[in-house]
Amino acid sequence: MTNxxxxxxxxxxxxxxxxxxxxNKKLSDVMFCKLSDDNxxxxxxxxSIYMKRNEELDMKLEEFISRRNVK
Known part of the structure; x- marks a missing residue:
């Protein structure tokens, strides 16, 4: 495995x-309850945006790795 x-x-x-x-809903609830309503x-x-971007990044990584393995 390379670096x-x-x-x-x-x-x-x-x-x-x-x-x-x-x-993890409990973690989110704990995190959010310490903030004001606006925050x-x-x-x-x-x-939500972070999770969506990470899902997109994960798909791109899988696509990249599969293309790399084909070569």
Missing amino acids: FDTRITNLRHEIEINLLAMK AELMKELT
């Missing part, structure tokens, strides 16, 4: 861990 492969793998694991943590709504919106 590049290791970095890609580490990035994927980090993304998966972040997504799992944000999907909590903003944080929920930003979390």
Whole structure:
């Protein structure tokens, strides 16, 4: 495994861990309840955007890796 492969793998694991943590409703509730109502709504919106971008990034990484493995 090359250094590049290791970095890609580490990035994927980090993304998966972040997504799992944000999907955990209790964690989100704890995180949001400490914020004012306006900030909590903003944080929920930003979390949603972050999760969507990570899902897109994960698909791009899988596509890149599969193309790289074909060559």
